[in-house]
Structure formats: C-alpha cells, structure tokens
Amino acid sequence: MKEVLKSEQNASAVKHLELAPEAERPYLDSDELILNMGPQHPSTHGVLRVILKLDGEKVMGTECVIGYLHRGVEKIAEHRTYAMFNPYVDRMDYVAAVSNGLGYCESVEKLLNIEAPPRAQYIRVILTELNRMASHMLWLGTHALDIGAITPLFYTFRDREEILKIFEKYCGARLTTHAFRIGGCLYETYDGFEDEVRKFAKFVAPKLDEYETLLTTNRIWVERTKGVGILSGDDCKALGVTGPVLRASGVKWDLRKAQPYSSYQDFDFEIPVGTNGDTYDRYLVRIAEMRQSLRIIGQAVDKLPEGPVMAKVPKVLKPPVGEVYHSIEAPKGELGYFIVSDGSTQPYRVRVRPPSFVNLQALDKMVRGALVADVVAVIGTLDIVLGEVDR
C-alpha cells in the first residue's frame, strides 16, 4: 500500500504523521495505511485532498492539502479599484455570494465612514437571510448525500431554486449575485418583491418540516450523526472555529447579536445553540437557523422603510489611509475582511478571513479515532466551500 507515497511531495506532506510509539500500537501490529482521499472525490465538497493515516478502519491522523482552487483573489484586489473588486468577492464562497458581498461592502463603508441608508440595510438583511437559507439548503442536501440519503438533495435544491429566482429578479444573476454596492444597493426592489418573498416564506416553511421528517427522527440518520465528530466548546474557541459549528458546541456566539451590523438589532430572532457538539447537533442548529432566518425575513419585509437605497458616495472612491477589519456572520461562520488602504483608488491589501478555512483546521481533532465513513460525514458537517478555503 505504500506505493501511494510515490512522490517526494507526498512524503513531505505526511512526514509528520509519525507512527505511534510501540507501546500504543494495537496488538495485532497491522501496518498503518496511508489513504489518500484525493482531490477528485465524490464527497470532499470541492477539490480538497485529505491524507488519512488509518489503522484498519480507524483514523489515526489527517492532513489536509488545499490550494487546488487558489485563484489569487487577494492579489487581484491589489490591482482593482474598490468598486471593481466587488464582483470578485462573490466567487470566493460561491454558495453564499450575497454574504460575501455584504461583508466587503460593509468593510469598505466602515473604511469610508459612511453608512448605508435604512432601506438599503433592510434589503441587505432580506437578501442575506435568503442567502443563508440557500446556503444551508445546499449544505443539507450535500451532507445527506454523503451520508447516503439521496433524495433530500433534490428537495433542497428545488426549494433553493425559488430563492435563486428571487435573486435573479432582483439583481440579475442567480449565483454570483453582485447584489450590493459600496454605499447601499444599486437596485431598487422590483415590483412584487415583498409579495414574492412572503409567498416564498409561506412555501418553504412546510418544506423544512419535510426535511425534518426525512432525517431528524430517522434512526439511521441519528445513528450516523450522533456522537460523530464531537468538538467541545473550548476546542472551538481554541481553534477559532465560528458559525454553526461553534454554536452547536454550546457557545452562544453570533455576530448578528454580539456585534450587530446592517440593522440586525431591529429584528427579533433567537440563536439556536446545541449541547453536544456532534454532527447531529450541527444539523439541528442549521435547521433551526433556517427557521430563524424565515422569522427575520418576515419581519424585515413587513417593516421595510421608504427612502433612498444608495448613500452619497463619491464617484471615485479614495478612502483615507488606514486599515479596517469588519466581520459578518456568514452562513458558514465569521467572514472577515481586513482592508488596508494607502489613500489611492486601489486597496493596498485585502485579507479575507474565510470561515471555512479556519473551520477546516478542526477536522483533525474531530476525526481522531473515528472510522473512515465518519471522515466523510465530518467534512460535510463542517460545511466547507473550497472556493473560500483556497480563495
């Protein structure tokens, strides 16, 4: 089996996956197997390579090799103006493009010290929460597919279609939305926006119940996900893991409540928190988050204020010299933008703190001692998008 380690690159990547000392080896003294869940794999959500050190069926250690989707987004940022860079951020976490756009626009607005008008903020909230639902739906479908339930994928994608139709009607694209501009939203809502959003909310609430019927109480699902990939709250905080993974481990931390942005303080919603920090809890937390998103959307559509949708922003953006770090609660965790400006029209440095990249660090801790089938479940439950991990 060692022929997997043919190239030097492989060898150097696994050199610190040392063999356990004699005393700790299982008495059968079976050879420890290095298994390569290679970049092309049906269930590593993108091009992620995970090198597993197995002892029979148990995982002794993992090593993630990333970079297969690196496109140099942060370098591109240094050669584009602030407004020009906006379409590029959608392509990082391509599943939740609206959140990426929101984070970037808010960071630049913080740098410029302007605030989007209230109507624009409400529209941003509506679209971001819709995007949160879309991202969680995609996560649910693919996670269930990895665990073997092949139908929830189609149900969640069908419901996600409705969200994407709303996006298409609003900003013109379904996936890489480029919905917001620096200073607000470019587009006014289209005729019938509120009605469609309300209709969607009514349509999707029973669908969430259907997903739960198929999965939440299903004994096979519970057995596959309970107790798998346990991550304690302290480990989460030590590794910097955020988002639903953190909340499922018992830590009640959500940036929408802790550091409210974009008028989230006006809305009444709860933060679902789990207890055990296993895969089942993460599943429950994300389903609950979807329901809370529906609540926020309902309130925002009812209370949508009148007014302009774009603040007074100069045509040529030249922020003052300085740096800013602003983070939002993306569907996958804390998405942060660190922008350094040197006074010119192009940023000096844009550093993106992707939630998936930081969450992926927890993979090793979560799968030690688990079986190979669990590795797939844990990668799924971390909800990583390689576009974000590699940028």
Add this chain to the structure above:
Amino acid sequence: MPQWLQSTVDYVTKPNSMTPGWYADPIAGMIWALVYILIIFGGVSLVVMAMNWLERKALAHIQVRLGPMRVGPHGLLQPIADAIKLFIKEDIIPDGADKVVFWLAPVAVVMTAFTVYIVVPFGPQHAVTDMNIGLLFMLGVGSLSVLGIIMAGWASNSHYPLMGSLRSSAQMVSYEIAMGMAVVSAVLMTSFAGGGIYGTGGASATGGTLSMIGIVQAQAQQGTWFVFKFFPLGLLAFFIFAVAMVAETNRAPFDLPEAESELVAGFHTEYSGLRWSLFMLGEYAAMVAVSSIAVTLWLGGWMRPFQSLHGPNVEIPHYWSGGAIDLAAALVPAAIFFLLAFFTFIGVVRMPKHPIFRVQTAGLAAFGLALGAIGLVLLAPPVRDRVQDIFWFVLKVAVFMYLYIWYRGTFPRYRFDQLMHLGWKFMIPMGIAVLILTGALGVMAQ
C-alpha cells in the same frame, strides 16, 4: 458393460427419485427442463432490464425529476441503449490484476445468481424442478456469490476494491445467518398440523418439507400465509428476512460497500463494460431470487390473497371451481394490464405536440396497445386459468422490487460497524427468539 457405466445410464434414462414427479419420462423431462431453463434465463434477463428502467424512473420520481425521457418514449428503450453501450465499451484490465480470477469473478456471481432459479416455484407445477431440498439449495448456492465478490476485490489489485469486497463479504455472511434463522422458523411452520392462524395441532409426522413447492402447499393446507401464522411471530420472521435480504444483496440502506461517496464503487471499481454489467445482472437477479424466497415462505407463493374465500368447490386451484369471488380474482391480471395500458394512454395524451415527438408518441401508443392486447388475451378463460399462479407470484415479487427502490430513495446508509452490530446483535438474537417461540407454540398439543 461395467456396473458403474450401467448405473449411470440407468440414472439418466430410467425414472428415479430425482426425476420431477410430473414428467412422464425422463428424456422428455430433461427436454422440458431445458425449455423451462431457457424461459427463465430469458425471463430473468428481461426482468433485470425492466428493473433497471423502473429503478431509474421510480427513483427519479421520488426525487422530483423525470428520469430518462429521450431514448424511447419515457425512456422505455433506455435499458437497451445502456446494454449496447456496455457491450461496446473498452475492456480495461488493471495492470497487476490476476487475469484468470479477474475474468472468473463476474462469471461466478452471475452463475450462482441464475442457478437458484431452477427451484423457484411459479406455480404448483410451474418450476424447472422440485427438489425436496429446494430451499436449502437456494440458500446454499446463493451464498456462493460471496466467493465471486471476494475474487473480484482480490483480483483488482487496488486497495479500494479490496476493502470494499471484504466489507461486502463480511456483511453478506453475517446477514445470511439472520436469514437462516428466519427461514428455519418458516420451515418449522410447514410441519404443523393445525390449521388457521393460531392452529397448534402439534407437529405432524409427514408435514415438514424443504421443498419450495411443498412450503406453499403447506400454507394452502393450513389455510393461512405464514406471515400471519402465530400472529406476531410469522410477521417478525418475515421482517427479519426482509431486512436481511436487503443487506444480503448490498442495497440501501446497507450499501456501504458500494457507496459512491466513500470507496468510489467498492468491489466492482475496476470493472468496466460487459464485466460490470454482469455484476449488475447478478445483483438484480439475486434481488429477485431472495424476494422469491420471501414470497414463497411467507407470502403464500402463488396463492391469491384471501384464498380461503372461495367458491363451493374446494379443490385447488380454486379458480376452476367457478365461484364469483374466484372469477373476480381471476380477472385481476387482465385488469392490471388494462390499468397499465390506461396510464400509458394518459402518457400519450400528455406528450408534447412538437413534431420531434411524433415517433415517440407513436411508439408509446403502440406500447399501450400491446399492453391492452395482453390484457385482452388474459381475459380468455384458457389463458386466464393457466396464468393465475404465475401472475400472483410475479406480482408479489414485483412489490418487493418496488420496495427495494423505495428504500433506496428514502433511507441514509448505515456505517459498516453499525451494520454489523445490527446483524449480529439484533437480527440474530431476534431470529433465534422467534425460532424458539415458533417451535414452542407449534408443538403444543391443543
């Protein structure tokens, strides 16, 4: 001539205990057996193709999509297209593979899967042969397919298939034990003399049998399908067998060895083209075979539901006795074909009116007419009477096939250790308990 040669010739040419009772003369018997074998071979292959289509369509509808629609109307010719594609694919053999074993593995799987059909009873006289150990033969030969799977994984010279084949064989062997427990309790029920659901007349000296036809006849004699005998016990045994047979054939929710998201495709990863299609053929044939065991043992084989409600004449087959209920039941096959023809014509009406679809619409209409014609043929009394047994048996097996597809579309899959835990720590103890209780209840004299 020498004695051994004489006895061999005698065995072949003179009637003996192995000759099926209803063949008048051994040579004719062998020729008829050959004819039946060819019919079954063609029939099973046809069933496998139909299963392929049904699986894709039913799974697609469960997943709110359409499935194949292009090749033939509503994808009806898709299995033919798939078969042609697989035949003309390049035959790739991995570099370090053991060529003989690599070639032999799919052959072993398909052979064992098809051999079990010689004892499957489609009717009291409709089987290739009626061995008095028919059930044991089916279970035994069916177990040989594990050998084929291990050979496939070993000969592929790659660690994914090896792991997959070892897991698959471990799973199949463990669930065979549970299957065996359930089967033994059903066989035990054949030896009871009491009739009715809770009849405990004690064991009869001549009742018990392993012959497949004999088991169904025992159910007829006791007046109840074994799934209802001693009410929860028969059902429990049936349930154990139903779960174990899904695990035995490596289907969801027990299909981890074939799961795409983990081991790419398990033991048949390195097989392509015709060889892979042989594995699929073997898998579907095994599904139909274990379903027919389940139908024979618990669901009354070829008996129609409510067989005890019959006309004045009590001899078997009831439909010849002419009672009203029997006549109504005898018309069910024709009714089902008319129903299918009706759905086909609804499909014809809903076809898009674009000129591209003219050929497809015509083809679908022709298919509907063919189904209707078969229904009409089935109305004629001579055909109607002869086809009853086969029809009910095939209908019950078809329900099982649909259940397989339904499970696949609904359930996540078990992890391997959970699967083994279920098999060893839950199914087998339950099977033993059911067996003991069945035996205890059965020998209690009234």
Add this chain to the structure above:
Amino acid sequence: MTVNKFLRTIFLVDLLQGLALTFRYQAPKEIYTEQYPLQRPNVAERYRGAPRLNVNPDTNETLCIACDLCALACPEHLIVVTSERNEKTRRKELTTFTYDLSRCMFCGLCEDACPTDALELTQDFELAAYTREGAIWDRQTLEQGPQPTVYKK
C-alpha cells in the same frame, strides 16, 4: 425510554414516515424538471446575460457616444472602444467596439457605467461558440445579437 418512544421504535414509525413522504412525491405534479429545449426558462428582466449595443430605433444610429466609461469600469479590462473625431459635429464617433465574452464575469459594472443606456446586458444566455475567437464580439455582433443556428431537431 417512555412507552411512546418505545412503541415508536419497535413499530418503525420514523422510517415509515420517511417512506410515506417519498411515496407522496412520486405524483407527476411534483416533478420539477423543465425539459429544456422545448420549455425555455422564464428569465428575469434584470438578468445579466449577453451584452448588446443598443441603437436608436428611429434613426438606426448607435446610442454609444464612445465615452470609454464602460472600458474603464470593467474589472477584467476586456472592452476596447475606438473612436474617431468627427470634424463636422466635433464629437467622437464610435468606430469599433470589442467585447471579449470569454473573460467576462457578467458583473454588470459596464452596464451600470454607461451613461446613455447603449450597453445593456440582455436576457440571452445561450452564448456558446465553437472557437475562442468566436467569443470575442465585435460591434456588429453586439448590435445584432448572436445568431445561433436553429436546428430543426
């Protein structure tokens, strides 16, 4: 375990609920597939699809004033606008307009930047070309739109 939970476990209630749900979904009215070439999707009005250079419908003159704002706004720098100065009207007139669709992100910044509504991203999404050069559109293709071959079958 409470009695209720025990009964639900042995009678497989959770599994049966899942089976009932998937059974219900097999009704033909639940099918969500659109059979593409015959059923075309309803594309929204604001959809950012193929670019088009609009012309004045009355005079058939291009609305583009060759201000080059779209080329400056494009993040990928894929628009090339050339113009020449018309001595009589002392304005710039558009000569060539090249748009490289193979690198376009369809972000819409060029459409936002255009002051005269000349450049517009339409609802056309069927943009395949056989060659790389076929994806670079000149002024004529931009004004007329792509003319795909309509197949009979």
